[in-house]
Amino acid sequence: MTHASTSTSAPIATDGFVLHDEDRAAIAHEREHYPHPQAASIEALKIVQKRHGWVPDAAIEAIARELGVPPASIEGVATFYSLIFRQPVGRHVILICDSSSCFLTDYEALRDAFFEHLGIGFGQTTPDDRFTLLPVCCLGACDRGPALMIGDDTYGPVTPEEIPKLLEAYA
Amino acid sequence: MSRILQDRDERRPETHPLTFRLNDDGTSVMLDAYREQQGYVSVERAFRDLTSKTLIDELKTANLRGRGGGGFSAGLKWSLTMQGEGIPRGYIVCNADEMEPGTFKDRLLLEQQPHLLIEGMILAGFANNAYQGYIFMRGEYVDAARTVQRALEEARAAGWLGRDVAGSGWDFDIALHTGAGRYICGEETALINSLEGKRASPRAKPPFPGQSGAWGKPTVVNNVETLCNVPSVVLHGADWYQGLSQGKSGDGGTKLYGVSGKVKRPGLWELPMGTTGNELLERAGGMRDGHTLKTWLPGGGSTGFLLPEHLELGLDFDTIGKAGSRLGTGLIAVVADDQSVVSLARNLEEFFARESCGWCTPCRDGLPWSVKLLQALEAGEGERGDIDLLESLAVDLGPGRTFCAHAPGAAMPLASAIHYFRDEFERGVTRGQGKAHADPIPVGSV
Numbered sequence: 001m002t003h004a005s006t007s008t009s010a011p012i013a014t015d016g017f018v019l020h021d022e023d024r025a026a027i028a029h030e031r032e033h034y035p036h037p038q039a040a041s042i043e044a045l046k047i048v049q050k051r052h053g054w055v056p057d058a059a060i061e062a063i064a065r066e067l068g069v070p071p072a073s074i075e076g077v078a079t080f081y082s083l084i085f086r087q088p089v090g091r092h093v094i095l096i097c098d099s100s101s102c103f104l105t106d107y108e109a110l111r112d113a114f115f116e117h118l119g120i121g122f123g124q125t126t127p128d129d130r131f132t133l134l135p136v137c138c139l140g141a142c143d144r145g146p147a148l149m150i151g152d153d154t155y156g157p158v159t160p161e162e163i164p165k166l167l168e169a170y171a
Numbered sequence: 172m173s174r175i176l177q178d179r180d181e182r183r184p185e186t187h188p189l190t191f192r193l194n195d196d197g198t199s200v201m202l203d204a205y206r207e208q209q210g211y212v213s214v215e216r217a218f219r220d221l222t223s224k225t226l227i228d229e230l231k232t233a234n235l236r237g238r239g240g241g242g243f244s245a246g247l248k249w250s251l252t253m254q255g256e257g258i259p260r261g262y263i264v265c266n267a268d269e270m271e272p273g274t275f276k277d278r279l280l281l282e283q284q285p286h287l288l289i290e291g292m293i294l295a296g297f298a299n300n301a302y303q304g305y306i307f308m309r310g311e312y313v314d315a316a317r318t319v320q321r322a323l324e325e326a327r328a329a330g331w332l333g334r335d336v337a338g339s340g341w342d343f344d345i346a347l348h349t350g351a352g353r354y355i356c357g358e359e360t361a362l363i364n365s366l367e368g369k370r371a372s373p374r375a376k377p378p379f380p381g382q383s384g385a386w387g388k389p390t391v392v393n394n395v396e397t398l399c400n401v402p403s404v405v406l407h408g409a410d411w412y413q414g415l416s417q418g419k420s421g422d423g424g425t426k427l428y429g430v431s432g433k434v435k436r437p438g439l440w441e442l443p444m445g446t447t448g449n450e451l452l453e454r455a456g457g458m459r460d461g462h463t464l465k466t467w468l469p470g471g472g473s474t475g476f477l478l479p480e481h482l483e484l485g486l487d488f489d490t491i492g493k494a495g496s497r498l499g500t501g502l503i504a505v506v507a508d509d510q511s512v513v514s515l516a517r518n519l520e521e522f523f524a525r526e527s528c529g530w531c532t533p534c535r536d537g538l539p540w541s542v543k544l545l546q547a548l549e550a551g552e553g554e555r556g557d558i559d560l561l562e563s564l565a566v567d568l569g570p571g572r573t574f575c576a577h578a579p580g581a582a583m584p585l586a587s588a589i590h591y592f593r594d595e596f597e598r599g600v601t602r603g604q605g606k607a608h609a610d611p612i613p614v615g616s617v
Contacts, residue, residue, distance in 0.1 A: 033305075033346035034368075035386050041368035042351050046310070073369070080370040080528075082352030083310050095311070099272035100472050101431040101504050103518045137354050137526065138272040138472075139311060142431035142504070143173055143438045152313040 017058030019066060023047050027066055037067045041077045045084050054085040082136070089132040090125045092170040095149040097156075099138035105145035105157065111135075113160030117167075130170070173197075173279045176438035176454070184209065186415065188403035189396070189427055190441040193283050199318050202325040205286040211331055213402035214293050218339045221405070223253055226298045230401065232409035234423040239266055239357070239394030240471060240499040242488035245401070252299050252381035252389050260302045261389035263295045264366065265398055267308040267315075268350060268357040272472030272522060273504040276427040277395035279439055281308065281315035284399075285322035289345060291398030293331065294405055296343040299391050304345035307362055309352075316349050323347060354526035358575045359392040360384075361528065372528045373575035400424055420445025420487035428486065429502035430455035433462050433510075439502075445490070448482035451503060462507035466591065470499025472519050473580025475587035476512070496587065512592040513599055516585055517545035523581035531573035537564050538581055544608060548599030555604045558596050562589055 019027075030043040044063045049055050055078055064071040078084045085093075096111055114133060118126055125132040139154060141147035147156030150170055158166065174197050175182070175190050182191045192200045192208045202210070217226055231246030252259060265288060269277040280288060292304045308316055323345055326332045334342050348366055350356050356365045360374035363385050384390020404412045404424075412423045422444045428451050429439045435456030442450070448467070458464055466476045469486060475496035484490050491498040506515060524538035541564050547553045568582035589596055 033348070036367065038368040039348075039366060042365070043349070046349070046351060069368075076370050077368065080353065081350070084351050098518070099522055100468070100515065100519055101273045103515065104432045104504060104506060104510060136311065137270045137352070137522070138274065140269045140275040140278040140309075141173065142273050142275045142502070143429065145431060145437075149311060154311075154314075 017056065017062055019048070019059075019062050020051060023051060024066065027063075031067070038069045038073065040067060041069065041074055042081065042084075045074070045078055045081075049085060053091070054088050082134075088125070088129075090129050092130065092151050093132045093134060095134050095136035095139070097137070097139040097141070097145070097147045098135040101138065101142035102145040102147055107146040110146045110148075110158060110160055113163055117163050131167070173275055173282075173439060175279065175441065176436065177440055182441065187425065187441045188407075188415070189280070189287070189399055189425060190284075192287070193279075197283060199282060200284050200286065201322065202286060202329060205284070209406065210286055211290055211337075213405040214290060214297075214331065214337060217294055217297055217405055218337060218341075223298050223300060226294065226405060227253060229409050230298075230404055233404045233412040234409075234421065235397065235400050235404060235412070236422050236488055237394060238396035238400070238426070238500070240271060240473070240497070242498060245393060245397050248381060248393070249295070249298055249391060251379070252391055258300045259389035260300055262385050262391070263292050263299060263301045263304040263345075264359075264362065264385065264390055264392045265292055265304065265306045266357060266359065266362060266392055266394050267306050267312070268362060269312075269395070270309060270354045270357055271470075271500050272519070273431055273468060274429075274471050274500040274502050275431070276429055276439060276500065276502060278312060278315060279427070280395050280399055281312060282318055285315075285319045286326065287399045287402060288319070288395055289322060289326050289331070291401040292345055293336065293343060294401045295391060295393065295398060297341065299389070301389075301391070302342060302344075304343065305366060305385075306345060306347050307356070307366055308347060308349050309356070310350045311352075312349075316347060320347050353528075354522075355528045355575075355577060358577065361575065362392060363390060370528070372530045373577075375574055396427055416444040416487075419443050419485050421489065422487045426486070426501050430505065431502065432467075432505035433459045433507045434505055435459055445485035445487045447485055448477075448503060451486065452482060452505070458505065458507060462509065464505055465508040465510065466506045466512060468499075468504045468506075468584065469496050470501045470503065472522060473497075473576075473583060474499040475583040476506075476591055477587075478591060497583065511549070512588050512595050513545065513549050516588040517542065517549050519584050520545055520581060523577065527577060531575075531578065533567050533572050534578035534581075537568050537578065540564060541568075541581075541585060547608075548596055551599050551601050553596075553600040554602045554608050555600055557600060557608045558589060558593070560608050561585065561596075565589075 026047045027044045030040040031037050048059045060074045064074045139147045141156045144156030184191045227249045235245045236242045355361045356371045361371040365371040380390040415424045426444045431437045488498045520541045527534045529535040544557050565582040565586040568578040570579045
């Protein structure tokens with residue numbers, strides 16, 4: 001496939017932010033799947049986020065230059081998608097499904113128990129930077145509702161009593 | 172991990188084309204096991220016996236209807252791309268962005284039987300003479316992504332993907348694209364924008380993706396389950412496929428049905444298209460002890476509520492449509508008698524308000540407004556006129572007023588909830604006509 005190549009051999013740095021070599025290679029690999037490099041925008045953001053936990057302003061610039069698209073396009077994408085974080089998050093992001101089937105299997109009690117146990121609400125991070133709590137669209141685990149994800153792991157059904165034990169595995 | 176709740180000996184190749192290969196323990200069926208059970212035989216048959224036109228004609232006759240919820244004939248969709256003998260070398264895009272509330276069927280197929288999807292996509296690619304396929308998968312399906320990626324590598328190594336597929340002289344490959352959230356990505360033109368690395372706002376139609384989709388090329392977008400049906404149609408023919416529904420429906424084939432909510436045994440079953448809601452609820456073990464059924468959604472958050480008496484209807488597109496709802500994804504969610512329809516409607520509209528891409532005014536502004544009214548009714552602080560206003564909002568959110576089906580999808584459960592359970596809404600009206608309901612939309616409150 002053809003694409004407008006903009007990469008250079010020099011590391012791309014903006015404001016002291018340098019794309020890691022491995023991440024540049026991973027982004028380059030993703031680009032190969034598409035006829036236009038812009039298509040790798042979301043993957044590039046996810047690659048950077050995986051390393052840094054979130055996507056700082058300087059990374060938006062760096063990705064834009066890496067892909068040869070305007071920073072505004074990358075920022076537009078970064079702020080549209082709910083799983084791209086534009087501010088720091090905890091070491092583990094907890095996504096609680098708030099959609100109808102989990103709602104019907106007592107999601108609200110589970111949510112409130114998380115609020116109480118962690119002392120934070122949605123969109124907040126615990127003071128020790130361990131957990132960030134977010135709601136998420138139907139996780140496709142409705143036969144196991146109420147369901148949630150911690151990092152890459154999906155759990156369900158989860159009862160409020162199980163929360164302390166569940167979180168032990170995430171330091 | 173989700174499981175199919177039918178034992179292996181019930182799932183047979185001649186009656187359960189989607190699930191007969193699945194392992195009882197839920198482990199993935201990878202290439203060797205797939206090949207041993209008629210895997211990729213349909214691709215061999217297509218290359219040997221079929222042309223693009225004969226394959227599409229077979230699919231049309233089979234009446235395979237879109238399993239993502241739209242119910243549009245897959246064969247017809249393909250024939251609108253492959254008009255005549257012209258050759259659009261565009262894209263096949265699998266919509267694996269499963270986020271419809273209450274829907275958990277594609278996850279099963281992706282996690283446990285990735286090669287069936289790949290085989291279906293190869294056939295779609297062959298029929299539409301595409302050169303590249305994409306599987307657009309939601310970012311949260313981490314295990315499914317790993318399994319599908321491994322299956323793509325297996326298929327490539329075995330010559331089912333890449334240059335000169337299985338010695339046919341035809342090139343076709345598939346790439347996995349994973350998303351980063353947002354329900355609207357499941358709308359096919361929003362999905363194409365997202366695939367291109369843009370914000371997932373829907374596109375104006377026409378042009379339809381079949382003529383001008385991803386990067387301006389003809390693009391066929393089909394749901395996971397739809398594509399997984401194609402291999403058996405190609406292998407056994409349209410008449411056999413039609414027969415699978417055992418006369419229960421004019422739609423062909425089987426359906427991956429499911430039940431969630433307060434039932435004893437929530438799960439998934441592959442059953443003839445047109446199976447009744449009663450049979451489904453029975454397979455789910457009925458309601459949990461102490462609960463009776465009040466109402467149900469037939470196929471996702473964007474379908475209309477139905478009553479217990481509607482459980483006797485066959486679950487297919489036309490029958491459920493005639494009853495005033497939509498089959499949607501065919502995974503029913505049950506609501507127990509002690510659960511508030513007003514609260515559930517509030518939960519649904521919160522979902523749709525949050526997930527609106529914000530492009531069209533009725534959707535962007537109307538949905539938060541409906542949430543505000545529903546929150547007031549739920550709290551017993553509704554004003555006289557609030558219910559009428561909700562009903563008029565549901566009309567304004569209806570078909571034809573927005574670029575995509577997001578707002579109409581949000582309007583359907585709202586309108587039907589008020590239609591069937593108006594008394595519950597009226598109980599929330601405790602105040603005279605004030606000005607709360609006519610206040611400016613509460614920006615940022617949702």
